[in-house]
Amino acid sequence: RTRCIAVANQKGGVAKTTTVVNLAAALAVLGCTVLVVDMDPQGNASSALGLDREPGSPGTYEVLVGNRSVSDAATTVSGLPGLLAVPATVDLAGADIELVSQVARETRLRKAVETFLNQRAEAGNPIDFVLLDCPPSLGLLTVNALVAANEVLIPLQSEYYALEGLGHLASTVDMIQQHLNPNLVISAILLTMFDGRTRIAPQVAEEVRQHFPAELLEAVVPRSVRLSEAPSYGQTVLQYDPGSVGARAYLAVARELDQRDRRL
Amino acid sequence: RTRCIAVANQKGGVAKTTTVVNLAAALAVLGCTVLVVDMDPQGNASSALGLDREPGSPGTYEVLVGNRSVSDAATTVSGLPGLLAVPATVDLAGADIELVSQVARETRLRKAVETFLNQRAEAGNPIDFVLLDCPPSLGLLTVNALVAANEVLIPLQSEYYALEGLGHLASTVDMIQQHLNPNLVISAILLTMFDGRTRIAPQVAEEVRQHFPAELLEAVVPRSVRLSEAPSYGQTVLQYDPGSVGARAYLAVARELDQRDRRL
Numbered sequence A, B: 001r002t003r004c005i006a007v008a009n010q011k012g013g014v015a016k017t018t019t020v021v022n023l024a025a026a027l028a029v030l031g032c033t034v035l036v037v038d039m040d041p042q043g044n045a046s047s048a049l050g051l052d053r054e055p056g057s058p059g060t061y062e063v064l065v066g067n068r069s070v071s072d073a074a075t076t077v078s079g080l081p082g083l084l085a086v087p088a089t090v091d092l093a094g095a096d097i098e099l100v101s102q103v104a105r106e107t108r109l110r111k112a113v114e115t116f117l118n119q120r121a122e123a124g125n126p127i128d129f130v131l132l133d134c135p136p137s138l139g140l141l142t143v144n145a146l147v148a149a150n151e152v153l154i155p156l157q158s159e160y161y162a163l164e165g166l167g168h169l170a171s172t173v174d175m176i177q178q179h180l181n182p183n184l185v186i187s188a189i190l191l192t193m194f195d196g197r198t199r200i201a202p203q204v205a206e207e208v209r210q211h212f213p214a215e216l217l218e219a220v221v222p223r224s225v226r227l228s229e230a231p232s233y234g235q236t237v238l239q240y241d242p243g244s245v246g247a248r249a250y251l252a253v254a255r256e257l258d259q260r261d262r263r264l
């Protein structure tokens, strides 16, 4: 069974993209087959994976609004066998508004991903993980991701504002569960950019442990410059500096997620 | 003449809120009268200023969707004379979709702010600066801010992804200029979380200097833990640690903006 994980948090700059890109690479290194879908019009995940983002070449926009298939839009990622990705082009910025008046506006991604997963399973080449990189909002692009996914991974920056949005995100997941996707659970909360020397980071960790003890991952991603340098080379940190603390952290996240399997 | 500045960037986590809150405090310390409007449903600026965010008490949502006046919704900020703020409650999260089908959906904030500014001017108590904290998206809340403003300040994190979104933001400002607000200019680009020891930060600075030499502010805000600690006390950094490098940086930003006046 394919695990389809939406990496979501409406707070901006909490390492959603950094988590999708490096977790995908870590899972691929551990032998999994992974599909990344870039749902963010900024297209940061697409550029971090070195993908072509020419407007017009099929990407997430064409899948959501133009009825193209995921197999048309997905491309391989150089240097990372086992990893496929659907890029985001700037056209995607219009999708939030364009989808408002369309039929089945919340379920378009789910249909497209399900068709693709079935095709791959029938061909004997199943996908193990799908990772969806969400934009920093709770609009129709994130809703599509939460409807397509069966679990949500929430990256949480270890800073003060991080906790403010968590309640709102959790109630959005509840609402999606009730009306659109009964399978959806918050399966993991990942502390990112963790700097134990600050006063705040351990406080945020403690606060999250009290409210979401089962979801909080043991693995924590420390603040590390190598993580923010890798995308400027179009590489994941696994390729850029495999021995770095960032690479090891995302390998630990991959192993822990693999072992925990989604909570049933 | 009041300067109305939208602090905007669709990239998340680049210090939009940190800039609005601390620049407002710095301007107030320098003797200006400032109105802050929190346009972000996350309400981070509201909580950083220690404002009450009870759902139902009038805030930005009631001004945009419920036709309340800014003078009804604005409250003073304790500890900072000269500073007023309109808080954001979680109702605001629905405004993006709710406004889509309303009449004059892009100009609601402008009308409300103009009425308030005229009232204050007639009462002999004019507002010097209005600062609008935008969410990390280019939806109707940010569009309302760009229509109400006469200038845009773009906080730019000194990291790789920062440059990717700049072109898209500049073309959105152009589009608003052509169709909705001919007065609008990008008046300032502010480098935030600048860490000169990294390889990337100076490269980003150089790249911006080439494309936007006139807009790039001399003042730069370095990465500093005191800036991220202040909001957990409901204070600006000017109150929390007035001698800190973060407080001095935002005072320098305030002085430079005041001197440059918006480009005509």
Ligand SMILES: Nc1ncnc2c1ncn2[C@@H]1O[C@H](COP(=O)(O)OP(=O)(O)OP(=O)(O)O)[C@@H](O)[C@H]1O
Residues within 6 Å of the ligand: A011, A012, A013, A014, A015, A016, A017, A018, A019, A040, A044, A134, A135, A136, A192, A193, A194, A221, A222, A223, A224, A225, A227, A228, A229, A246, B010, B011, B012, B013, B136, B159, B160, B161
């Ligand atoms: N552990 C880390 N250490 C240092 N820098 C990091 C780390 N994780 C992410 N970053 C950097 O922080 C910035 C924000 O991360 P990223 O863009 O992945 O967040 P995001 O949540 O995807 O943002 P958005 O809300 O805009 O989509 C980036 O410049 C990234 O390189």
Ligand SMILES: Nc1ncnc2c1ncn2[C@@H]1O[C@H](COP(=O)(O)OP(=O)(O)OP(=O)(O)O)[C@@H](O)[C@H]1O
Residues within 6 Å of the ligand: A010, A011, A012, A013, A136, A159, A160, A161, B011, B012, B013, B014, B015, B016, B017, B018, B019, B040, B044, B134, B135, B136, B192, B193, B194, B221, B222, B223, B224, B225, B227, B228, B229, B246
């Ligand atoms: N100069 C700085 N030094 C250290 N930390 C900073 C600095 N500026 C901002 N921060 C911290 O970085 C995080 C992101 O900043 P902030 O929330 O202001 O960005 P934003 O652009 O408003 O985010 P969003 O896109 O979610 O609205 C916050 O935790 C903030 O405290």
Ligand SMILES: [Mg+2]
Residues within 6 Å of the ligand: A016, A017, A018, A040, A044, A133, A134, A135
């Ligand atoms: Mg991102």
Ligand SMILES: [Mg+2]
Residues within 6 Å of the ligand: B016, B017, B018, B040, B044, B133, B134, B135
């Ligand atoms: Mg903000």
